[in-house]
Amino acid sequence: MNKKQYVLALDLGTTGNRAILFDANGGVVGQSYGELTQYYPHPGWLEHDPMEIWQDTRSSMQQVLRSTGVAPKEIAAIGLTVQRETCLLWDKTTGRPLHNAIVWQDRRTADMCRKLVEMGAADRLEDSTGLVLDAYFSATKIAWLLDWVKANHPETNLDNILAGTIDTWVLWNLTGRNVHATDHSNASRTMLMNLADATWDDSLLALFGIPPHFMPEIRPSMGDFGTLDEEILGIPIPITAIFGDQQAALFAHGCDLPGMLKCTYGTGCFLISQTGGELTRSRNRLLSTVAWTQSKDGQLQANYALEGAMFTTGACIQWLRDGLQLIRSAPETEPLSLKVDDTNGAYFVPALSGLGTPHWDMNARGAFVGITGGVRREHIVRSVLEAIAYQVKEVVDAMNRDGDTPISRLKVDGGASQNNFLMQFQADALGVPVERPAILDATAQGAAFGAGLAAGSWDDYGMLVHQRKVDRVFEPGAGSTQAQGNFTDWQRAVERAKNWAM
Ligand code: ADP
Numbered sequence: 001m002n003k004k005q006y007v008l009a010l011d012l013g014t015t016g017n018r019a020i021l022f023d024a025n026g027g028v029v030g031q032s033y034g035e036l037t038q039y040y041p042h043p044g045w046l047e048h049d050p051m052e053i054w055q056d057t058r059s060s061m062q063q064v065l066r067s068t069g070v071a072p073k074e075i076a077a078i079g080l081t082v083q084r085e086t087c088l089l090w091d092k093t094t095g096r097p098l099h100n101a102i103v104w105q106d107r108r109t110a111d112m113c114r115k116l117v118e119m120g121a122a123d124r125l126e127d128s129t130g131l132v133l134d135a136y137f138s139a140t141k142i143a144w145l146l147d148w149v150k151a152n153h154p155e156t157n158l159d160n161i162l163a164g165t166i167d168t169w170v171l172w173n174l175t176g177r178n179v180h181a182t183d184h185s186n187a188s189r190t191m192l193m194n195l196a197d198a199t200w201d202d203s204l205l206a207l208f209g210i211p212p213h214f215m216p217e218i219r220p221s222m223g224d225f226g227t228l229d230e231e232i233l234g235i236p237i238p239i240t241a242i243f244g245d246q247q248a249a250l251f252a253h254g255c256d257l258p259g260m261l262k263c264t265y266g267t268g269c270f271l272i273s274q275t276g277g278e279l280t281r282s283r284n285r286l287l288s289t290v291a292w293t294q295s296k297d298g299q300l301q302a303n304y305a306l307e308g309a310m311f312t313t314g315a316c317i318q319w320l321r322d323g324l325q326l327i328r329s330a331p332e333t334e335p336l337s338l339k340v341d342d343t344n345g346a347y348f349v350p351a352l353s354g355l356g357t358p359h360w361d362m363n364a365r366g367a368f369v370g371i372t373g374g375v376r377r378e379h380i381v382r383s384v385l386e387a388i389a390y391q392v393k394e395v396v397d398a399m400n401r402d403g404d405t406p407i408s409r410l411k412v413d414g415g416a417s418q419n420n421f422l423m424q425f426q427a428d429a430l431g432v433p434v435e436r437p438a439i440l441d442a443t444a445q446g447a448a449f450g451a452g453l454a455a456g457s458w459d460d461y462g463m464l465v466h467q468r469k470v471d472r473v474f475e476p477g478a479g480s481t482q483a484q485g486n487f488t489d490w491q492r493a494v495e496r497a498k499n500w501a502m
Helices: 050-068 110-118 122-129 138-152 166-174 202-207 245-252 314-323 330-338 377-402 420-430 442-454 461-466 480-485 487-497
Strands: 006-012 016-022 028-035 075-082 087-091 161-165 181-183 217-219 239-244 261-265 269-276 287-296 299-310 347-349 367-369 410-413 434-437 470-474
Touching: 006 050, 006 166, 006 442, 016 050, 016 442, 028 050, 050 166, 075 166, 075 245, 075 442, 087 138, 087 166, 110 122, 110 138, 122 202, 138 161, 161 166, 166 181, 166 239, 181 239, 239 245, 239 442, 245 261, 245 269, 245 287, 245 299, 245 442, 261 377, 261 442, 269 287, 269 377, 299 377, 314 330, 314 377, 330 377, 330 420, 347 377, 347 487, 367 487, 377 420, 377 487, 410 420, 420 434, 420 470, 420 480, 442 461, 480 487
Parallel strands: 006 075, 075 239, 181 217, 261 410, 410 434
Antiparallel strands: 006 016, 016 028, 087 161, 261 269, 269 299, 287 299, 347 367, 434 470
16 A cells, blocks of 8 residues: 555444544554434333434544544545444435434334244244344334334325435435445345345345335445545545444454454444355354455355344443443443452343343343342442353354354454453353454454455455454453353343343
8 A cells, every 4th residue: 555545444333433544554543433322212212313423424534634634635445334233214305314213222123023923934034134033133123214204204205215224324425425325244234135145135125014215235345335525525535345343343353264253342242253155054043144245356255154142231331331320431340340259149131122142032121130238339340241241151152052163262352342350251251262452443443454455555454464463362260160150140140031021
């Protein structure tokens, strides 16, 4: 890459929106971040304001250029990575969303899913999309939004409606309302894409009552997504990669060969294992999904993955801060947990939005059990961190049951992986080393690598991955016996929290 060139990654997560500028060596030169407002209109519901996401994206791009002094003409390409499944409808003539975006954690369509199960649709959906029928995915959310529009704004002309996940919404705005597209990694999370064909499945669109013209064009994750509207930074810049956030992190970690895996600790935890060019099915309720795609000599090349999704992990830390107000900041959980030797018998079930892999219980809710008079704030905080690690252990166990070679090392990233107590407890609970990279923003890094490679600014993926530095390796230690011994009690607690919100 020309030394003067940079790649701009836009990482639009659940907690906040970030723009990160990477230099020719793949190093971070600057970033800008803004936390995103979370709207909880009813228990189990969660919404984001799409206009806030777009305005924050725009201002964070401008801000990162101001703070680094990099000129727009020095940016070779833009890559986009986003929270997945979160979706919205908007009017293409006004550019206005028709309702807030429904966030991936939102459970409002649990009843709709239950009816689909009763109709016997679950197996067919799983066969076509690789996904377990759950309110997590976009299909039922888009159906809900359309019903809402029809009921509340019957005058709306359906011909003018566009649908999309956050990448599609932001891309449409970045390109001056020109490109209505998504990539295969995001499309594979909607429950509307046929995994084998990599196209929208007409029979599924019909099942959910979604008009095909709502849907964006699906393009390869690394390729042409149009150019940045000149209005935004003064010049057109090619947009050359879109990834779902978890798939972007997998790419950044260099997990491009079957069996390579990583776990991201953000709002939720997502453990993803590369399965290569072969579509693999799980026997243990893991999801089959697209890792990324690219076009080689006119042929679509897909990499697939198996995934364990745990919905509320870092979100529970935010809840300790904002809901319970037990802590002032997320990092405070580390010294608090280290003040005590154990949780004094307390267990936490992090099911604030139901349970994902391997339970898939939309009606599970969060719970503390085992509380006695001696349980203090430190024990409660520690029980929340331990529960995050135990959820990941359940998914590792499911992956081990699915595969031939047991997982022997876990690569991690994401906001909550900064927590040393959590990482050590994770290594103890799993009995394998946990490896944390120096740059925790693997998500943004993956989008930058993808965009720079697709734009031809870089040509050596292996080199980019190789130069990533390891910050610390947590080896299983003295705490292993206790951490592994308490796991079965934690699983008993999980059983109690299931099927709560019936
Ligand atoms: P996302 O991409 O899902 O928005 P991030 O990777 O940005 O998530 O991580 C943010 C999450 O990490 C928040 O939920 C926050 O509570 C959690 N977090 C950040 N720092 C820490 C910490 N030191 N200890 C525990 N959790 C943390």
